[in-house]
Amino acid sequence: MPSPAALLHRQPIAQRIDALLDLAKQHAERFCSPDAWLARQRYLAQHPTSIVVMKCMDGRIHIPHATRTPLGIITPFRNLGGIFDLGWPYLGELITESVLQAADRGRATLLLITYHFSSGHHARGCAGFNCDTEAAKAHAYAIAQQAGELFGHDHQQVYPLVCGFETDSDAMILHGQGGEMLDIRDWIDRQASDLPATLASVCPDMPDDIQRDLLPLLVGNMAHVSELSGVTRALEIEHREWVICIGRGFDFLHLPNTALIIGPYGPDLAAPIATAASIIDANMRAGRIPDDGFMLLASTPYQYSGVDRARAALKSRFLSDFAEQVIRHHHPRLAEKMRRHTAVVHWPTRRMDSLDPPSTSN
Numbered sequence: 001m002p003s004p005a006a007l008l009h010r011q012p013i014a015q016r017i018d019a020l021l022d023l024a025k026q027h028a029e030r031f032c033s034p035d036a037w038l039a040r041q042r043y044l045a046q047h048p049t050s051i052v053v054m055k056c057m058d059g060r061i062h063i064p065h066a067t068r069t070p071l072g073i074i075t076p077f078r079n080l081g082g083i084f085d086l087g088w089p090y091l092g093e094l095i096t097e098s099v100l101q102a103a104d105r106g107r108a109t110l111l112l113i114t115y116h117f118s119s120g121h122h123a124r125g126c127a128g129f130n131c132d133t134e135a136a137k138a139h140a141y142a143i144a145q146q147a148g149e150l151f152g153h154d155h156q157q158v159y160p161l162v163c164g165f166e167t168d169s170d171a172m173i174l175h176g177q178g179g180e181m182l183d184i185r186d187w188i189d190r191q192a193s194d195l196p197a198t199l200a201s202v203c204p205d206m207p208d209d210i211q212r213d214l215l216p217l218l219v220g221n222m223a224h225v226s227e228l229s230g231v232t233r234a235l236e237i238e239h240r241e242w243v244i245c246i247g248r249g250f251d252f253l254h255l256p257n258t259a260l261i262i263g264p265y266g267p268d269l270a271a272p273i274a275t276a277a278s279i280i281d282a283n284m285r286a287g288r289i290p291d292d293g294f295m296l297l298a299s300t301p302y303q304y305s306g307v308d309r310a311r312a313a314l315k316s317r318f319l320s321d322f323a324e325q326v327i328r329h330h331h332p333r334l335a336e337k338m339r340r341h342t343a344v345v346h347w348p349t350r351r352m353d354s355l356d357p358p359s360t361s362n
Helices: 004-009 013-032 034-046 063-068 087-103 133-151 192-203 207-230 270-285 307-330
Strands: 050-056 074-079 109-117 156-166 171-175 181-183 243-247 259-262 294-302 338-346 351-352
Touching: 004 013, 013 034, 013 294, 013 338, 013 351, 050 087, 050 156, 050 351, 063 074, 063 133, 074 087, 074 133, 074 259, 087 109, 109 207, 133 156, 171 207, 171 338, 192 207, 243 270, 243 307, 259 270, 270 307, 294 307
Parallel strands: 050 074, 050 109, 109 156, 243 259, 243 294, 294 338
Antiparallel strands: 156 171, 171 181, 338 351
């Protein structure tokens, strides 16, 4: 049976956009439900370490789902290809702010720096690195090195951990500082009670409190991978993206091969926008998606009403205008099929508020 993402790709553009916005609404409703709120509060009381994940925009990499962690516990940073540089001014500020807020509350930070690959088919790897897993892994190690320069190499307050994600099985692979590995695929028939000792041997310099709060993710991933073992999954091989997302606040988007997400972190936004437009154009030309249109979605999160929301609205409109200019310059014919949608996201509730209705650019 085709996956929901595959079925969605075949719909007319107006129906695809409506379905995507409805997905955002459903995500906010789940996030704000009483049981989800209570689950977050209880989890944070038991496991206070702040967990930040840097990952590719690929919708297959859904760490809360793969670790069975309550929504809102893990803070995501997503970008095209999972390419980051902590020297980027805005990214560095956001990461530092997250670390400082955690420290003010007496909490350490676990920085999961991920790369992804497919063990079953090379072409299902990370397109941002041309499916070169070693290059993606090397980039993750480079970010970990930067994190040490930024927050200290003793790793007592901020622990940078390189983590592979095998998308066929949803398994996590932890990489220790000395080259040791903890691959959840090797734990299908093993006892979870053995995990603490193995984690301590792979990451001997990881503080005890961070180890304690990482273990539930590993146990959850063990259960998730075990449940999927032997199950035939619809592995999305072909690129069929029809959405370009620019900004932040896209937690609801975890449909495989649906969206190309460009975080507003780097000094050069034009290049990844042009690359994303090239992928959309190629998808249309190859018949992988209908050629009746694509969506440009700009979003910025905010915490408070008033000035903070107004700032977010201005930023979203700027990002949308900027992205349209880049697309019109590099792909003028494709730009005629663009449906722009500009929004802000109330981060405490994950509610997405539209600033204007979707419309065809002329």
